[in-house]
Amino acid sequence: MSFLSNKKAKAILAFALIAAFVFTLPVYATGTKEAKVQNKIVRLATTTSTENSGLLGYLLPIFTKDTGYEVHVVAVGTGAALKLGENADADVVLVHARSEEDKFMAAGHGTERRDVMYNDFIVLGPKTDPAGIAKAKNAVEAFALIAKSGSWFVSRGDRSGTHVMELDLWNKAGVSIGGSWYKEAGQGMEQVILMSNSMGAYTLSDRGTWIAVSDKTDLAILYQGDPVLFNPYGIITVDPGKSENINYAGAKALLDWMTSDKGQKLIAGFQLKDQVLFFPNYKK
Amino acid sequence: MSAFSKAVALIVGGDKSLWFVINTSLRFSFWSTIFSVLPGLPLAFMLFLMKGRLRNILAAIVNAIMALPTVVIGLFVYSAISNRGPLGSLKLLFAPGGVIIGQSLLALPLVIAMTYTGFQKLDPRYHETLTTLGAGLFSKMAAIMREGRYVILQAALSAFGRVTGEVGVSMMLGGNIKGYTRTMTTSVALEISKGEFEYALALGLILLIVALLINVLSHLGIRND
Amino acid sequence: MTDTLFLVEELRFSYNKSLTLSCDSLVIKPSLCTVFRGPNGSGKTTMLKILNNLLGPFAGRVEFDGQAVQESTELRRRSMYVHQHPVMFASTVEANIRHAMRLKKFSKAEADARLASINREFNLDALLDKKANRLSGGETQRVAIARAIACGVDTLLFDEPTSSMDREMDAIIKKMLLKLKNDGYSIIMASHDDELIDAIADHVVSFERGVCKGQEN
Known part of the structure; x- marks a missing residue:
């Protein structure tokens, strides 16, 4: 038989169950509170770059204080974020892939699109720069050099805005991708940078993510500055005609706030490690 | 070592966001366990009472579903609760309700399979005695469940462990929304992707402790069986 | 009540696709003691369980008091099977007996x-408050018989009621x-305890390798 008496074991089990219940009790209360303000919730589908850089964590509490709306951020790739909007599973979308955004608007999924801000893409690689892209005249040449040298390249491979930009550059450089040098990660930007670091590979990143993780890697910015690498973010309110579930008033409030003087100033003031990440660019 | 000690400091120091995430996880797991055990027990009992080929086929199906990747379960539920799905108007996607539905479905085949095999391993004389005593369906179920209570306890603990440790369903249906549906595992996935290993490690330690507790409790159950 | 309690005709029972019991004809009369005799594995227990509708499906016909056992409403009310080593549920002896009576729809x-x-x-005073699943083999057998009687049955099916117990307990049983x-x-029991058979049997039915042979007195 047991080293414990049956009774004792029962007591322990009962205690554990009660403890689990009591421990979780405080949140049942907050759960009901959340439910009461359900119509005050705005569902924002966005890319990992805005969430993980800390920009939204810095902006949204101020937005909530100003308007009373609480924002639920679902951070996914650009493709998935637009899909959430298309299916009316999000009220407002903040992404960076202009051509996809235009398609989204043309298909009638959104009611209004505004430029919000931009950051830029940079090409990262090992400090030794085996492909010699630091001397490239433009971004397309830099990509052509990487392919020519046979150096490894890690791609997001997730239809994110970054991935779309990358594919566009390969296309312009006349490179057909898919060799053993080309690694499709299917993961977020930070993970892809960390993978590139451990593999000694090149990759394309947005500047914000790079600043956030740069001190964890031995990679360096090897190419930057070509206007082609300009990375504009757009905010789109989803068509409320799609579903009764859409909180259009909240979505519109967020769109207006992000493009207001206050919102734009706050974006410009957001710094990570003393560097500005996003440049406001809304033009009335 | 420094990452490890920072992780311990986060836990011991009562880091607010860390403990909120832990609480969210355990709360979701608690309800998912309840909602998988409640339908799981009668279904397992039906399977136990059945005979012949149909039972074998159903048992095989349950086992097959158990082997499905969590993201596939997540996808099924996603298509049901997305705004376009039949349950879209309930607004369950990217909300606790969605996660709990997904996790309950994830744990359900596990609960059925574990209790069903457990009931089968019970002495067949219990079932025969109940039959010769003339017990009806519900009396039989009550008596078999009483005899198999440690089996049920273990199934519930395994279900709890399974849903606490899974990431696919929580990520897909919860959306990893900060302060709302962010659980331990989705948080670990996020922090690893950000390279914030201390925070991820702290959560990893908590997950380890939860897993250990479940095993200890489960072990006590076996010893008293 | 007719003069035939159990009637078996052309019974064939297979388990895992191999024939484990066959019986062309058997008549068991009420208020008598019928003993199934034969070595282990000869089909005695299988026959007892089929008579009590605990095993199936089978080919052929098995009747209790004129009705097929599968459909008989009287079978559960009037008969009970007692295992060679009966099991008790994890509560007191009294709770076990009361549980059985509740299942038989007796009022409080x-x-x-x-x-x-x-x-x-049956002089159960010393046993009533004991944990029923911690009793000795003989005590369990006594309680199981008492439980069956408490349920108001008139037909008892026993599987080796006196085996593997101490002599003193055997004598009590x-x-x-x-x-x-x-x-x-009416008692139907499987046994190879010759002393018991001589003392109690009205009819003896022999079993051999899954075949039930004719009756003798």
């Missing part, structure tokens, strides 16, 4: 009266069985 008052009566008859027979209960 009836159950109280029946419990008092079987307690007198034997006395109980004889008393039941004298009280008019």
